[in-house]
Amino acid sequence: MQGKTLFVSGGTRGIGKAIVYAFAQKGVNVAFTYASSADTANEIIADIEDKYGVKCRAYKLDILEPNTYKDVYKLFDEDFDRLDFFISNAIISGRAVVGGFGPFMRLKPRGLNNIYTATVDAFVVGAQEATKRIEKHGEGGSIISMSSTGNLVYTPNYAGHGTNKAAVEAMVRYAAAELGEKNIRVNAVSGGPIDTDALKAFPNYEEVKAEVVRRSPLSRMGDVTDLTGACLFLCSKDSSWLTGQTIVVDGGTTFQ
Numbered sequence: 001m002q003g004k005t006l007f008v009s010g011g012t013r014g015i016g017k018a019i020v021y022a023f024a025q026k027g028v029n030v031a032f033t034y035a036s037s038a039d040t041a042n043e044i045i046a047d048i049e050d051k052y053g054v055k056c057r058a059y060k061l062d063i064l065e066p067n068t069y070k071d072v073y074k075l076f077d078e079d080f081d082r083l084d085f086f087i088s089n090a091i092i093s094g095r096a097v098v099g100g101f102g103p104f105m106r107l108k109p110r111g112l113n114n115i116y117t118a119t120v121d122a123f124v125v126g127a128q129e130a131t132k133r134i135e136k137h138g139e140g141g142s143i144i145s146m147s148s149t150g151n152l153v154y155t156p157n158y159a160g161h162g163t164n165k166a167a168v169e170a171m172v173r174y175a176a177a178e179l180g181e182k183n184i185r186v187n188a189v190s191g192g193p194i195d196t197d198a199l200k201a202f203p204n205y206e207e208v209k210a211e212v213v214r215r216s217p218l219s220r221m222g223d224v225t226d227l228t229g230a231c232l233f234l235c236s237k238d239s240s241w242l243t244g245q246t247i248v249v250d251g252g253t254t255f256q
C-alpha cells in the first residue's frame with residue numbers, strides 16, 4: 001500500500017482518526033477532512049508526518065452541503081497527484097440531528113433529511129469525485145462507507161441513523177455494480193457500538209455500554225481501532241474480488 005493515497009472524511013476524532021493513523025502506518029499518504037476541529041487537524045498532520053514520513057493534509061468540509069466536496073477535492077488536487085482509496089466516515093451530531101435522533105414519535109422530516117444528506121448524499125458526491133481521480137491512473141481502487149449495526153438491531157433513539165445506514169449500504173451495492181468496470185470496488189464496514197464521542201452523546205450512554213458488554217461474547221465494547229483492520233483489508237489486494245458487500249464488525253453483538 002506504500003505510496004498510495006487515502007481520502008477519508010471526518011479524520012479528527014473517533015473511528016476516522018484511527019483510520020488516518022492505521023493507513024499512515026502502512027505508508028499511505030492521507031488526506032482527511034474536519035468540520036470544526038482545525039487545530040486538532042493540524043496537530044494530527046504534524047504527528048503523522050513526523051511519525052510515519054508520509055504526506056498528510058486536511059481540509060474543511062460540511063457534509064450537510066455535499067456539493068462542497070467538489071471544492072475540497074480541488075484543494076486535494078493541488079496537494080496530491082493520485083487517489084487510490086476513499087472512505088466516507090464523517091457523521092453529524094448535535095443540533096443538526098434534532099428530529100432525526102430520538103424515539104419514533106418524535107422524529108421530524110427535517111432531522112431525518114439532514115441525516116440522509118450527511119450519510120447518503122455525502123457518500124454519493126464524495127465517491128463520485130473520488131472515482132474521477134481513481135480512474136485517472138487506471139490501477140483501480142477501493143471506496144468504503146462506514147455503516148453501523150443500528151440498521152440491523154433495534155437501538156433506542158437510532159431510527160434516523162439506522163434507516164440511513166441501511167440506505168447507504170444499498171447505495172454501496174449500486175455503486176459497486178457500476179464502478180466495477182473501472183476496477184473500483186465499493187463496500188461498507190458496519191460497526192457495532194464503538195466507544196467514541198458520537199456514542200457518548202447518547203443520553204443513555206452508560207446503559208448502551210453495559211448492554212453491549214453483556215451482549216458481546218468478547219465481553220467488551222468496540223474500540224476505535226476495531227474497524228481499521230476491515231478498512232485496510234478492503235483497500236488491499238487480499239480483497240480483490242470483494243465488492244458490493246457489508247462487512248459486519250460487531251464483537252458478536254448482533255446475533256445475541
Ligand SMILES: NC(=O)c1ccc[n+]([C@@H]2O[C@H](COP(=O)([O-])OP(=O)(O)OC[C@H]3O[C@@H](n4cnc5c(N)ncnc54)[C@H](OP(=O)(O)O)[C@@H]3O)[C@@H](O)[C@H]2O)c1
Pocket residue numbers: 009010011012013014015016033034035036037038061062063064088089090091092093146147148149190191192193194195196197198199
Ligand atoms: N461510534 C459508534 O458506535 C459507531 C459504530 C459503527 C459505525 N460508526 C460510524 O463510524 C463513523 C464515525 O463515527 P464516530 O463515532 O467516529 O464519529 P465522531 O467521533 O462523532 O466523529 C465525527 C467526525 O465527523 C466530523 N464531522 C462532524 N460534523 C460534520 C459535518 N457537518 N461535516 C463534516 N464533518 C463533520 C467531525 O469533525 P470535527 O472534529 O471537526 O467536528 C469528526 O471528525 C460514522 O459514519 C458512524 O456512523 C460509529
